[in-house]
Amino acid sequence: MxxxxxxxxxxxxxxxxxxxxxxxxxxxxxxxxxxxxxxxxxxxxxxxxxxxxxxxxxxxxxxxxxxxxxxxxxxxxxxxxxxxxxxxxxxxxxxxxxxxxxxxxxxxxxxxxxxxxxxxxxxxxxxxxxxxxxxxxxxxxxxxxxxxxxxxxxxxxxxxxPSHEQDSFGDGLLEGPSYSRPERLSLDGEELAVPAVLLSGHHGEISRWRRERSLERTARRRPDLIAAARAAGRLSRADERYLSALEL
Known part of the structure; x- marks a missing residue:
């Protein structure tokens, strides 16, 4: 190339x-x-x-x-x-x-x-x-x-x-949030913790959590991408159930 x-x-x-x-x-x-x-x-x-x-x-x-x-x-x-x-x-x-x-x-x-x-x-x-x-x-x-x-x-x-497949737009959706060390962070008078599911070691639950965070972020910030993913058949039944339960 x-x-x-x-x-x-x-x-x-x-x-x-x-x-x-x-x-x-x-x-x-x-x-x-x-x-x-x-x-x-x-x-x-x-x-x-x-x-x-x-x-x-x-x-x-x-x-x-x-x-x-x-x-x-x-x-x-x-x-x-x-x-x-x-x-x-x-x-x-x-x-x-x-x-x-x-x-x-x-x-x-x-x-x-x-x-x-x-x-x-x-x-x-x-x-x-x-x-x-x-x-x-x-x-x-x-x-x-x-x-x-x-x-x-x-x-x-x-x-x-996997890095670019999980990027924003890799599957037509925005990428969800990412976290690293420390596990707990004191900031502005608050204790901010990494979501427990990411510490669980349960890969299936982690994968689903990431998918749901991606869906939520996309639905709130770029609903046009949700519509495009739906039209292209890239949303599963579980995705649709999650989206229908979101309070936007």
Whole structure:
């Protein structure tokens, strides 16, 4: 799997690729990340990659020609692959999107800046438009890093399968609460204890407790995910009984 990142700031990626548990994916080559400096594909001495927008308005627009040359250089090495443009107008990045990319060959990740990319390039070369949410960032580098991290942790051997299977959205629901030592904690004048079931050693009861906490958290915070899980047939009869007894 290979991701080619076209960016004005390749230096933003190096620290992330070298730290944390997902570095296993990057240093081992499970997820091969190549960084392409867009200015290297400018055709003037000023290495210009942007210009004023037609029709007026603030800011600058990224030019088509440098992007075309960058994409041609990538394709010369690896052929035709998905081209991702990060934009607030795109499809929301969720676990389903991550799993699609995690099972694929990789992609070209375009990190836009300024007021965006000339629409003609988007219309003719971009295959996927992806958004982190309903807010605006200074560029596409942070969304690209988010996608790379999420894809890397799903690769075989990077983290144990149970870890990402229990993550939020691993089964379409939010993850429940987690606890560690000490068993009892005095905080703000209260004695806070780890739930007794987690100390019981009864794996069946622990599993069910975790499932119920996941269902409860999802029902309270993201009822849309409960509806989606129900429609997909991912809720058992026991799940439905528990949900029907919840006081929301």
């Amino acid at each position: 290979r991701f080619d990142v076209v960016t004005l700031f390749p230096e933003l990626f190096a620290p992330h690729l070298a730290v944390g548990i997902t570095r296993r994916a990057f240093t081992s080559g499970l997820v091969d990340v190549r960084l392409w400096q867009l200015r290297d594909f400018a055709d003037d001495t000023y290495r210009r990659i942007d210009d004023r927008p037609y029709g007026g308005g603030p800011g600058m627009v990224m030019l088509v020609e440098p992007l075309l040359r960058a994409l041609d250089a990538v394709r010369a090495e690896r052929g035709d692959v998905p081209v991702v443009h990060f934009t607030p107008t795109g499809r929301r990045l969720d676990q389903a999107v991550v799993q699609e990319f995690a099972a694929g060959p990789g992609a070209v990740l375009l990190c836009g800046r300024y007021e965006g990319i000339d629409q003609r390039f988007i219309d003719r070369r971009v295959t996927h438009e992806i958004s982190l949410g309903d807010f605006v960032l200074s560029g596409g580098e942070l969304p690209a890093l988010a996608l790379l991290d999420a894809v890397a942790r799903l690769q075989y051997g990077v983290i144990p399968a």
